[in-house]
Amino acid sequence: MSAGFPVIFVALSCSDRGHPVAAAETTRAWFTEITDESGLDSVHSSGARGEYRLPEIMGGGVALLDAEEDGDLDVYCVNGAGSSRFYRCGASGRLADDTEASGLADGRYGMGPAVGDVDNDGDEDVYVTHFGPNALFVNDGEGRFADAGAHSGASGDGWSTSAAFFDLDRDGLLDLYVVRYVTYDESRTCYDNAGQRDYCGPRVFPPVHDLLFRNTGAGVFRDATHAAGIDSVAAAGMGVVCADLDEDGWQDVYVANDAYANQLWISGKDGTFRDRALQLGVALGLNGQPRAGMGVTIADLNDDTRLDLFVTHLREEANGLFLNQGERGFRDDAGPSGMGPSSMPFTGFGTAALDFDRDGDADVIVANGAVVHGKRFPGVALPAPWDTYAEPNLFYVNEGNGRFRQADELGGTLTSRVEISRGLACGDVDDDGDPDVLVGQIEGPARLYRNDAPSGAPERHWLSVRCVHPGWKRDALGARVEIAACGRRQVQVLSSSWSYLSSSPPRAWFGLGPCERVDQVDVRWPDGRRERFADPGIDRAVVLVYGAGGE
Numbered sequence: 001m002s003a004g005f006p007v008i009f010v011a012l013s014c015s016d017r018g019h020p021v022a023a024a025e026t027t028r029a030w031f032t033e034i035t036d037e038s039g040l041d042s043v044h045s046s047g048a049r050g051e052y053r054l055p056e057i058m059g060g061g062v063a064l065l066d067a068e069e070d071g072d073l074d075v076y077c078v079n080g081a082g083s084s085r086f087y088r089c090g091a092s093g094r095l096a097d098d099t100e101a102s103g104l105a106d107g108r109y110g111m112g113p114a115v116g117d118v119d120n121d122g123d124e125d126v127y128v129t130h131f132g133p134n135a136l137f138v139n140d141g142e143g144r145f146a147d148a149g150a151h152s153g154a155s156g157d158g159w160s161t162s163a164a165f166f167d168l169d170r171d172g173l174l175d176l177y178v179v180r181y182v183t184y185d186e187s188r189t190c191y192d193n194a195g196q197r198d199y200c201g202p203r204v205f206p207p208v209h210d211l212l213f214r215n216t217g218a219g220v221f222r223d224a225t226h227a228a229g230i231d232s233v234a235a236a237g238m239g240v241v242c243a244d245l246d247e248d249g250w251q252d253v254y255v256a257n258d259a260y261a262n263q264l265w266i267s268g269k270d271g272t273f274r275d276r277a278l279q280l281g282v283a284l285g286l287n288g289q290p291r292a293g294m295g296v297t298i299a300d301l302n303d304d305t306r307l308d309l310f311v312t313h314l315r316e317e318a319n320g321l322f323l324n325q326g327e328r329g330f331r332d333d334a335g336p337s338g339m340g341p342s343s344m345p346f347t348g349f350g351t352a353a354l355d356f357d358r359d360g361d362a363d364v365i366v367a368n369g370a371v372v373h374g375k376r377f378p379g380v381a382l383p384a385p386w387d388t389y390a391e392p393n394l395f396y397v398n399e400g401n402g403r404f405r406q407a408d409e410l411g412g413t414l415t416s417r418v419e420i421s422r423g424l425a426c427g428d429v430d431d432d433g434d435p436d437v438l439v440g441q442i443e444g445p446a447r448l449y450r451n452d453a454p455s456g457a458p459e460r461h462w463l464s465v466r467c468v469h470p471g472w473k474r475d476a477l478g479a480r481v482e483i484a485a486c487g488r489r490q491v492q493v494l495s496s497s498w499s500y501l502s503s504s505p506p507r508a509w510f511g512l513g514p515c516e517r518v519d520q521v522d523v524r525w526p527d528g529r530r531e532r533f534a535d536p537g538i539d540r541a542v543v544l545v546y547g548a549g550g551e
Contacts, residue, residue, distance in 0.1 A: 061112020
């Protein structure tokens with residue numbers, strides 16, 4: 001890869017090209033399901049036999065990744081009781097099941113994937129969390145994977161949920177944060193208010209601390225949990241995202257916990273972390289009580305160039321929107337935003353906050369599915385008892401200044417289907433400049449949705465940004481990307497791990513609306529260096545290379 005002026009990067013398509021929707025058709029669905037036509041046919045199996053074992057209701061993670069660095073996005077669906085499935089995007093533009101040949105069949109009771117280049121050899125490796133020891137699958141450069149086993153040093157133990165790669169010490173090697181849930185005892189039984197057998201909540205079991213692994217080079221890790229201070233807090237962890245939340249140039253970690261206070265691990269810049277979630281206002285709900293945190297994502301949701309946090313929660317708790325107030329910490333603005341009250345009937349898991357219609361602000365999707373018996377929503381097709389866990393998903397259009405309109409009518413079957421949704425990943429599978437959506441299920445098929453949001457009349461321009469470091473031979477996870485266009489600034493952070501049990505390509509998608517020029521792109525790299533790239537163009541995907549910009 002060239003280390004000169006920013007490279008124009010055009011990905012190959014793995015589906016039909018985008019289909020712009022005229023402005024007069026804005027009531028038409030923005031998302032079109034292409035699961036069948038894409039070749040994706042993965043169906044999740046929980047292995048349930050009526051014994052209500054808690055891991056059965058918690059999995060369903062998915063990933064979009066470019067396994068062989070050919071520009072196409074491949075799909076990985078992590079299974080519970082059965083083989084996980086890997087689909088390779090071929091020359092025909094269709095996904096083909098290549099599970100066995102890829103080496104990603106796994107076969108253990110899986111939760112979800114995290115994707116990152118752990119050995120800096122230019123290809124993406126895959127870490128899979130389990131109910132039991134985890135696995136690191138190392139890529140050979142041709143999209144074939146081998147289980148590194150105990151040699152990786154990152155297996156861990158217990159029950160892990162989400163995981164995230166990030167560079168905690170700015171040495172150019174990807175370290176690994178692993179979220180863990182509880183010490184599960186299958187002999188414990190629980191019942192709902194009607195006296196029916198149901199899944200237990202996390203408080204029935206002892207909580208556990210998370211794990212932190214430092215990369216020592218060549219994809220070999222050592223356990224740094226105690227040295228970093230991560231073992232000082234035990235909770236039932238679910239979602240995780242890594243980013244420089246206090247803007248000091250070092251990566252921090254936010255963890256959404258189920259029925260326990262959330263954690264915001266602020267880097268001490270020396271390999272240690274301190275949980276400052278309570279002081280910064282992101283630990284508890286407005287009533288001062290912990291909520292059931294599930295999935296989490298990070299984005300600028302009120303157009304002030306600060307990174308905010310959006311967290312999904314249990315039914316009757318309302319999803320949380322923590323707006324970044326700078327040195328004053330965060331403020332939970334879920335109620336005024338419009339996304340809190342409307343989420344009360346649902347249990348949220350996977351989520352995305354991205355600009356789906358290219359108008360310059362981030363919209364929000366929430367994948368829903370209950371964990372205890374609930375009402376039967378109209379349209380549910382699942383057999384009993386799964387029909388009492390199925391819920392429709394939610395879609396919100398950003399109307400500016402942190403205010404959102406529930407717009408499920410624009411979601412098509414993404415929001416009208418009633419299923420038990422869990423993982424959610426996003427990537428541009430059809431190379432048209434906007435993010436498409438992959439959703440995982442419990443006891444149901446993974447579903448792929450093409451983004452057909454309005455993009456014409458008037459035309460809505462875009463810019464997609466990838467940041468790479470030639471010395472690392474990989475994407476610069478944690479890079480903060482800010483653009484200036486038509487008197488306005490937008491910011492995103494590049495991460496492959498957000499949502500719930502899921503991994504997405506670390507790309508920034510900027511919608512420009514009618515703006516026909518991007519003046520500059522400012523990047524703060526994960527090692528703290530700042531660079532400016534001038535006039536990157538519009539309606540294209542660009543690769544910004546470390547060291548090729550100006551000060």
